[in-house]
Amino acid sequence: MTDPLSISVEEVSPEDRFDRFKLIGWWDQSRLKAAKVLVIGAGALGNEIIKNLALLGVGKVVIADKDTIENSNLSRSVLYRASDTGKLKADVAASAARDIYPDIAVAAINCDIIHDLGAGVYRWADIIIGGLDNREARLAINRQCWRVGRPWVDGAIEIIQGIARVFVPDEKQENPCYECTMSERDWKLLQHRRSCNLLTRAEMETGRVPTTPTIASVIAGVQVQETLKYLHGMPTLAGKGFVFAGDTADSYQIEYQRKADCLSHDTLGRIVELEDRSDKLSVGELLTRARALLGATAVLDLGRDIAQSLVCRSCQNRQDVFRSLGSLSTADARCPACAQESREVVTFNTVRGDEAFLDRTLRDIGLPRFDIITARTRDASIGFELRGDAGDVLGNLADEDLEWM
Numbered sequence: 001m002t003d004p005l006s007i008s009v010e011e012v013s014p015e016d017r018f019d020r021f022k023l024i025g026w027w028d029q030s031r032l033k034a035a036k037v038l039v040i041g042a043g044a045l046g047n048e049i050i051k052n053l054a055l056l057g058v059g060k061v062v063i064a065d066k067d068t069i070e071n072s073n074l075s076r077s078v079l080y081r082a083s084d085t086g087k088l089k090a091d092v093a094a095s096a097a098r099d100i101y102p103d104i105a106v107a108a109i110n111c112d113i114i115h116d117l118g119a120g121v122y123r124w125a126d127i128i129i130g131g132l133d134n135r136e137a138r139l140a141i142n143r144q145c146w147r148v149g150r151p152w153v154d155g156a157i158e159i160i161q162g163i164a165r166v167f168v169p170d171e172k173q174e175n176p177c178y179e180c181t182m183s184e185r186d187w188k189l190l191q192h193r194r195s196c197n198l199l200t201r202a203e204m205e206t207g208r209v210p211t212t213p214t215i216a217s218v219i220a221g222v223q224v225q226e227t228l229k230y231l232h233g234m235p236t237l238a239g240k241g242f243v244f245a246g247d248t249a250d251s252y253q254i255e256y257q258r259k260a261d262c263l264s265h266d267t268l269g270r271i272v273e274l275e276d277r278s279d280k281l282s283v284g285e286l287l288t289r290a291r292a293l294l295g296a297t298a299v300l301d302l303g304r305d306i307a308q309s310l311v312c313r314s315c316q317n318r319q320d321v322f323r324s325l326g327s328l329s330t331a332d333a334r335c336p337a338c339a340q341e342s343r344e345v346v347t348f349n350t351v352r353g354d355e356a357f358l359d360r361t362l363r364d365i366g367l368p369r370f371d372i373i374t375a376r377t378r379d380a381s382i383g384f385e386l387r388g389d390a391g392d393v394l395g396n397l398a399d400e401d402l403e404w405m
Contacts, residue, residue: 018057026232033059035231036397038125040064040113040141042089044076044211045131045155048220050093051078054100056228060397061097062125064109064117065090076213107395111368114140115304115326118371119148120385121393123271127230128152129223133209135186142167142178143264147303147383148271148372151238153226154178155219157211160246162219165256166226166237169267176239176256179264215246268383271372277388278369283351284358286384290375293382300351301374301381306366310335313342322357323366362386369393 016022018029035058039049042065053061069077069084069092079096080089090108097106111117114137122128122144130141130152138154145152151168167177222244226236241254272293274281283300290298307328309320312335319336321328325347333341351358357365367373369389375382390398 021056026234028232029057031231032057032228036060036062036124036126037227038062038064038121038128039131040117040128040137041131041133042079042093043067043073043131043133044213044216045157045220045223046089047077047079047093048216049129049131049155049224050097051100052220052224053227054097054104056224057101057103059103059105061094061104061106062109062121062394062397063090063093063097063106064111064113064121065093066110066112066116076211076216078213105397107393107397109393112324112326113137115324116368117144118368118386118389118393119144119303119383120370120372120387120390122150123148123372123385124390124394124397125150127227129227130154131220131223132156135182135189138178139182139264143266143303145169146177146264147266147268147374149267151230152178153223153230155223157209157215157219159210160212160215161244162215162246163241163243163254164219164222164226164237165241165254166230166239168230168236168238173265174258176258177262177264179262180259181241181256215244218244218246268372268374268381271383271385273385273387275388276386278367278371278386279361279363280388281386282359282361283355283365286362286373287351287353287358287375289384290382294375294377294380297377298375299353299377301376302349302351302367303372303374304367305347305349307345308348308365309346310343311346312338312340313344314338314340319343322360322364324368327366 021027021029037053037058039046039061042063050063067089069080069087069089071085073080074082079093084092088110090110094106094108097104128145128150130138132138141152146169149169153166155164156162168175222242229236239256243254244251287300290300305325307321307323307325309318310332311318315338317335317337333343335343370386370393372383372385
């Protein structure tokens with residue numbers, strides 16, 4: 001009989017990284033390895049979400065955020081260090097995820113997610129997780145997810161309170177979405193934010209929500225757990241919210257109702273995948289293709305507001321800009337002709353065929369890369385996905401997933 005104490009270290013089989021997970025009867029690590037998750041927001045919630053995805057062995061993650069790391073982030077964000085101050089959040093978070101789980105394939109997208117994150121990124125993902133702090137960004141995510149039929153998990157925190165909720169588009173058109181949950185007060189606050197001119201926009205964007213790392217851990221944990229359940233085909237909080245009140249340690253669920261007149265429920269039934277790049281395909285060429293499929297009355301619905309020009313209220317000077325609305329700042333309010341800070345933005349979101357810019361490329365008019373542009377008539381609509389941009393946006397993840405659909 002062999003003395004167990006005589007067994008050498010070399011004879012002991014090394015433990016698999018995910019052995020403890022595999023003790024769970026329903027666990028399927030291969031599903032997580034193949035999963036594609038888009039994380040929007042890399043602040044306090046985003047850090048906890050990304051950390052958990054890496055620990056769980058999720059194989060492919062895209063992180064989208066526009067901000068840089070500030071000193072105040074260091075008390076609430078587990079992935080950031082003092083030496084990271086001033087660096088882009090998405091880049092640092094992606095690098096930290098690789099440190100946690102070297103086999104993860106992760107890409108960072110540094111952009112304003114409201115205006116500059118192409119819908120193709122949403123369609124690439126199996127599920128989207130939001131770690132955001134404003135209604136406008138949530139509404140933008142919600143509408144894109146519904147357009148391309150992708151579920152998303154929202155999280156919101158303040159002080160030591162928080163909520164996690166799941167929204168899943170369904171073929172029967174029965175499930176509620178984020179917009180269905182918005183109250184009259186939510187809409188008033190959102191309209192106030194949208195109506196602000198360039199002089200006050202920057203001030204509006206500097207608002208800070210008081211939070212702690214503890215509530216971020218709680219809510220992000222629930223968000224990733226719901227993601228985990230979804231990826232395993234298990235029932236989730238779809239159409240519901242999990243509320244945690246940290247001051248009393250109470251928790252409860254809210255069930256949302258679908259609103260029949262909600263504007264977010266438009267889903268693209270058909271998406272045509274184009275190998276074209278947005279910096280090569282002109283607006284007119286895309287409109288021609290749309291009309292070849294839908295008829296002469298087809299128009300292009302861009303799905304976002306584009307800043308076409310800046311017009312001075314004082315001297316009427318007009319400057320064409322063709323930029324993403326999110327790229328404008330308070331500095332753009334100053335008129336170069338009269339030096340007054342009185343310029344307003346002229347936007348457009350539809351192309352009807354009589355515009356003077358039809359020879360410009362889609363990038364030249366301010367559309368993001370890897371976007372999906374809707375062509376529609378009164379009776380039908382289709383989406384054109386610009387897959388030629390995928391490599392520029394997703395990096396190696398695009399190379400691995402050329403046949404993701």
